[in-house]
Amino acid sequence: MDGIHDLGGMQGLGAVDHSPAEPVFHHRWEAVARALLVVVAGAVEASGGEFRHSIERMEPGHYLTSSYYEHWLTAAATLAVEHGLVTVSELEARAGERFPLSGPVLAPPVVDAGPDVGRPRFGVGDRVRVREWHPPGHTRCPRYVRGKAGTVVRLDGLYSVPDIEAHGTARRHEPTYSVRFDAAELWGDGQRGVRVHVGLWDSYLEPS
Amino acid sequence: MSDSTHHPAPMSPVEQRVAALEALLTERGLVPDGFIEQVTHRYESQTGPMNGAKVVARAWADPEYKMRLLADGTAAIAELGFGGPEGDHMVVVENTSIVHNVIVCTLCSCYPWPVLGLPPAWYKDPPYRARMVREPRALLAEMGCFLTEEVEIRVWDSSAEVRYLVLPQRPPATEGMTEAELAALVTRDSMIGVARL
Numbered sequence: 001m002d003g004i005h006d007l008g009g010m011q012g013l014g015a016v017d018h019s020p021a022e023p024v025f026h027h028r029w030e031a032v033a034r035a036l037l038v039v040v041a042g043a044v045e046a047s048g049g050e051f052r053h054s055i056e057r058m059e060p061g062h063y064l065t066s067s068y069y070e071h072w073l074t075a076a077a078t079l080a081v082e083h084g085l086v087t088v089s090e091l092e093a094r095a096g097e098r099f100p101l102s103g104p105v106l107a108p109p110v111v112d113a114g115p116d117v118g119r120p121r122f123g124v125g126d127r128v129r130v131r132e133w134h135p136p137g138h139t140r141c142p143r144y145v146r147g148k149a150g151t152v153v154r155l156d157g158l159y160s161v162p163d164i165e166a167h168g169t170a171r172r173h174e175p176t177y178s179v180r181f182d183a184a185e186l187w188g189d190g191q192r193g194v195r196v197h198v199g200l201w202d203s204y205l206e207p208s
Numbered sequence: 209m210s211d212s213t214h215h216p217a218p219m220s221p222v223e224q225r226v227a228a229l230e231a232l233l234t235e236r237g238l239v240p241d242g243f244i245e246q247v248t249h250r251y252e253s254q255t256g257p258m259n260g261a262k263v264v265a266r267a268w269a270d271p272e273y274k275m276r277l278l279a280d281g282t283a284a285i286a287e288l289g290f291g292g293p294e295g296d297h298m299v300v301v302e303n304t305s306i307v308h309n310v311i312v313c314t315l316c317s318c319y320p321w322p323v324l325g326l327p328p329a330w331y332k333d334p335p336y337r338a339r340m341v342r343e344p345r346a347l348l349a350e351m352g353c354f355l356t357e358e359v360e361i362r363v364w365d366s367s368a369e370v371r372y373l374v375l376p377q378r379p380p381a382t383e384g385m386t387e388a389e390l391a392a393l394v395t396r397d398s399m400i401g402v403a404r405l
Contacts (some may be wrong), residue, residue: 024326031244035239036229
């Protein structure tokens with residue numbers, strides 16, 4: 001989905017609030033939220049894709065104004081409700097306030113994943129173009145490279161396609177690649193000497 | 209009679225929500241005893257940038273190790289005993305005087321846990337994720353890492369399954385140092401690529 005999580009290239013977000021060192025968890029609740037997500041994901045057998053998508057479906061205003069571990073909490077609660085472990089009314093009764101969850105899945109369940117793709121279509125040095133598409137479900141194809149041409153710099157082996165595993169129990173494995181893009185071509189701003197490398201699945205790409 | 213000193217701090221709204229979910233899942237028998245403490249302990253004391261620093265120091269001290277590290281990051285890192293989730297497929301990218309590497313995850317916050325621990329807050333927040341792929345030279349300068357136009361910047365967006373570690377350049381005047389002394393020079397930021405040593 002073209003969600004708020006797909007941040008690459010967005011402007012107006014301000015300075016990076018950098019600190020050279022910080023505690024692993026700033027508050028105890030962060031560690032608890034992290035552990036609860038592991039509990040829920042294990043209980044409902046959520047794939048990595050389904051987990052990530054449960055964060056991506058957060059209401060954009062909530063996403064931007066809450067911390068990383070509040071994202072994990074929202075994901076854990078959303079998956080727990082969607083898989084019937086708890087209900088929203090139980091959560092709200094216990095919390096004593098509204099318990100915001102992520103929005104609904106917009107894509108239909110994937111029933112037929114199609115056959116695995118064992119053989120890479122592209123090799124190092126090949127020019128490729130990222131599909132210009134806008135899938136309504138989970139994807140790991142960032143918006144900022146869609147429709148853009150780049151060069152394969154590395155083959156990274158076969159992995160389950162996130163777009164499929166997020167939407168059911170079907171799986172398809174495909175080759176993955178690291179594709180190099182020239183930043184000036186991505187942004188049309190004439191910047192020099194900057195290359196951006198993006199990890200992409202085979203079906204995200206077409207020959208260029 | 210006031211008993212204000214005995215009141216615990218009121219829970220924030222997010223703490224109330226965490227407590228609500230924790231209570232409901234515990235009642236359903238889904239949270240094993242001690243699980244939360246176990247997870248906390250693992251990330252607070254068993255992993256962190258000190259692991260990555262050992263990898264970097266070994267690469268500086270041992271040219272053959274460095275070759276193995278650049279050829280197969282996962283295997284070479286495993287030689288030092290580090291591996292596991294978010295470190296199953298590691299690629300190590302080397303900084304030189306004319307190439308600077310930096311890692312980011314624009315879609316979430318992917319990060320090489322076994323060698324760097326859990327990511328810092330700023331790495332997970334929107335400004336870093338949005339800007340590092342768009343204006344890395346300006347953002348790096350803003351973060352105190354100034355690179356001349358002659359230095360090529362290679363940004364690595366961890367959008368698929370590979371996780372990256374930057375191999376910083378060995379600082380000058382470090383000949384004769386032991387690996388432990390070298391490791392003490394290596395910062396988390398230099399292995400993310402937002403600083404040079």
